[in-house]
Amino acid sequence: MSEETVKILEDSGWHEGRSINIDEIIENLEQLGYEVFLEVKSFLSEFGNLVIEDVINDETHDTSFRFTNYDRQGTFKTEEKYAQEKLVPVGLIDSDFLVLLVSESGKVYCSTGKLGDNATEAWERLINGSGVKVWGSF
Template sequence: MNKLSKETVQILTESGWYPGRKSDITGTSDFLQSKGYQLFPCVADVLREFGGIKYSFNQPNGDKDSFHLIPEEAYGDYYEKEDFEEIEMRVNESLIAIGQVRDDNMMMFISESGKIFGEMGYCLVKFGNHIYEALDTLCLVLPVKKLNK
């Protein structure tokens, strides 16, 4: 397992997560399949461990922030799979929206290889090469890599 910073672990646990968490994702899996997705193995793993929780915290400057890994809330009644095809072309990988970040202002995606991206408007960023790196980036408000493709 990749390591999370102590600060990130504290934020996650204060929001209801715990190490070794393995939640039932049957409903989420059915929802994503109804949208036309086949779950990549990394998606199922991430959602079992971190899904279904809204993570709220204070940024180092004191501003409140949050993110969640709840695909049903991210898609709502508005988004469909084809809405994200352009983003897939930009990263050259299949993607599944798994949540929202920055107080629900940015969609969060996971790629088939496990990379985590965020998108708002035409701004596309990479939060990390895997979920642990992305969680540290989000919780510690670390710089993100902006993608210009």
């Protein structure tokens, strides 16, 4: 990741090797009906419970947000069709305008497309890169 991206993440409480207890997050997601895959757990362990103030884009990205209603949040069927794998919501990005999703393979998506093949690439593209690859363009 670039220096700028790392600084923004660090200013939000992230550090290399970060590993938080995610039991409560996993329990919440499972109660809502989501199957929480190993790659989702890995993402949440490192990047969960952060409120990231993205000063480059003047946006907030929130992985501390707790989904409370499976029916209202949906099952992301359309997004899963494009991604061709199951997705789990892990937060909100772009000042709560888009849902952040991690797939069972560890790829990171949002409501409008793919952010990266892994968390590192996703944060770099979101904060200091070219943004999302819109559904259908990959």
